[in-house]
Amino acid sequence: MSHKLVGAIDQGTTSTRFVVFDEFGSIVTLHQIQSVQHYPHPGWVEQDPFELLDSAKACMEHAVRKLNALGYSASDIQSIGITNQRETVLVWDKLTGQPIYPAIIWSDGRTVETVQKLASSHEKGKLALQHICGLPLTTYFSAVKLRWLLDNIPEVAEAKEQDRLQFGTLDTWLIYNLTGGVNGGVVVTDVTNASRTMLMDIHTLQWSEEALQFFGIENLVLPKIVSSSEIYGTIHDGALYNIPIAGCLGDQQAALVGQKCFNQGDAKNTYGTGCFMLFNTGNKPVVSQHGLLSTVAYQFGKNSSPSYALEGSVAVAGSSISWLRDNLKLIDSVDQLNELASQVNDTAGVYFVTAFAGLFAPYWREDARGTICGLTQFTTLHHIARATLEAVCYQSRAILDAMNRESNTPLRSLKVDGGISNSDLCMQIQSDILGIHVDRPSMRESTALGSAIAAGLAVGVWKSIEDLEQVNNKGRSTFKPQINTEKREHMYHGWQEAVQRSFGWTSVV
Structure with missing residues (x-):
């Protein structure tokens, strides 16, 4: 008997999980590994890029063994989605695939002076790029962390000068390595993660030349921006070899999808390491006048229209x-x-x-x-x-x-x-x-479910949003x-x- 299952890598701040769902959004099996944060100075938060990658691989292998014990096969998994902690910055050498510096985590606060310097360079201060990316200048977002790395870590600046520097958020790092790394790995980021860098124009869903110039990184090659639901590549090795990676969402957008907040006015709040409330604003971004963030909620397919959200973020929950x-x-x-x-x-x-x-x-x-x-x-x-x-x-x-x-x-x-x-x-x-x-909901792995929904929609496990009515709807x-x-x-x-x-x-x- 064949089964239609979908897997999801949920790479959060404190743990990594691989969750396997059936067509009704029920968990078939999962495996979880705790992550280690490092605090080298007050306000600094870092993680080991390879530890994050290895934990994802290990979770997949363990989950497949559990799946086999339940009478399923790895081939029952139709596709894999990825959801990840957003704004976290990684830099690696394009020639070797080796990280140049530890991952700087989204909640890291080392960039206060960087923010002040950038804000003072523009008449609109911290709102200098809000009309482009929907975000204020704060320590939170990825481009500010990248600017700090270029200013403070000589190895990063040198790699950029020598055109060896690859910058990415955590989704880029995982997809790149899982699809082969230096041996043909795909370098992409989805629209939801890209919308958290301050470098993407949320109106066009393309990298903004104005934003790149503002941060002084206009000659840096960035990952290709893709939709949240399409086939990016296939798993390069291991128990899930050749299974497509077909969904990608930043963790809070994934939770919005997992909670099926597809209508304008729907809202969800996720209580994790931080706390994140997202409010679906429909097919047009709303620029906040009250301290909220304008962000891309999801885009299901490369030719489809995106949906947007307003977001409020709490650093500590x-x-x-x-x-x-x-x-x-x-x-x-x-x-x-x-x-x-x-x-x-x-x-x-x-x-x-x-x-x-x-x-x-x-x-x-x-x-x-x-x-x-x-x-x-x-x-x-x-x-x-x-x-x-x-x-x-x-x-x-x-x-x-x-x-x-x-x-x-x-x-x-x-x-x-x-x-x-x-x-x-x-x-x-x-x-x-x-x-x-x-x-x-009774099943509260909404973040993993959201990326699974995106991956399942890409390969036809669900034909449309309407097919999701019975997903995680009980209890x-x-x-x-x-x-x-x-x-x-x-x-x-x-x-x-x-x-x-x-x-x-x-x-x-």
């Missing part, structure tokens, strides 16, 4: 829980945080602004730093645990408020996924703070607000006061 566990040793696990937080009904006035490397949307303050306000002798670990969960929810509220100001119709329901969404307590807090329904949970408007606004006012107190710390010596 799940990583604040990791900080409590790994740095302060206050908890042993995420489950323990939930258990502690559930022992109290509120934070007793404690607010935790988790601005470890500044604040993203809608604040965009690189000078903000982590701040805990409202401590008294009454405060316990239970209150701090609850304040950690609430911090994620308050930052999501700030983004939702900005999205509501951008749109004509306020959002009434939010689809959620990601690790923290497994917490019933956190999702109830989120509903309370937002004042709207929070809708959670959804809905959380409804349980507090009144007065209490909600009182709590949120306290958060806004705490955020103000987090500003300006990088100027303190």
Whole structure:
């Protein structure tokens, strides 16, 4: 009996997974490997490019062995999708395929001075390129990190001068190596990842000469921009040899697709290492006036029209829980945080602004730093645990408020996924703070599912978006607000006061 399965490489900040789905979006099997982040200086975050690649390969091999044990064959996998942490920058030697520097991760904050220098060179400051790429100048995006590498790492500048430098985001690195590397590997990036570099014109879906000149990299050869759903190449070796790689989406766009937010006005929030809310704006980009990002949501096929989204990004979500566990040793696990937080009904006035490397949307303050306000002798670990969960929810509220100001119709329901969404307590807090329904699917690997959908559409596993109606549609949970408007606004006012107190710390010596 033949089966139509689709595989997905989900290369996130803290782990890599290979997930195999059936035609209904159910998980057949998966394998996951944790990733290691390196922090060589305060605010710096790096990873080993080969470790990221090897983890993807190892996950595929292990998942295929599990698949075989279940009675399936590797040949049942029709295609493979890739989804990845966005904005992360890699540079390697085109002649050897060897990385020249560690991967600089999306949340890395080393480029504050680079941002200031670039912003001061243009009359519009940090909005210099917003009309082209939909993004403000911040430490977040890929081109700023590339500019830092060229200015500070002699080996990178030398490779560029000698025309040996290959720049790419993580999708480019994975596809290049999985399709052969120096032996004919394909050098591409999809429109969603390209839209996060600050180098692509989101209107034309082509690299922008003006943006390249702004960053001083106009003579650098960049990856070919492709759609999110087409065959890029085939796996070069291993258990999945010759199976096509046919889908590619940045992780947050993949979650939007996995949640089937295909209609204008649909929105989702993913709670992972960071927290990312995307709002589908249809077939035209909307330039935000309230601190949000304009981005490409997806493009299904090289000749199809793209869909766009507004996005609000929170730098620290799940990583604040990791900080409590790994740095302060206050908890042993995420489950323990939930258990502690559930022992109290509120934070007793404690607010935790988790601005470890500044604040993203809608604040965009690189000078903000982590701040805990409202401590008294009454405060316990239970209150701090609850304040950690609430911090994620308050930052999501700030983004939702900005999205509501951008749109004509306020959002009434939010689809959620990601690790923290497994917490019933956190999702109830989120509903309370937002004042709207929070809708959670039973299968919450939405990011991997989104890239699988893109790959499946490319090879005909699903003929169209309409065929996806029965995909991951059962067992959804809905959380409804349980507090009144007065209490909600009182709590949120306290958060806004705490955020103000987090500003300006990088100027303190």
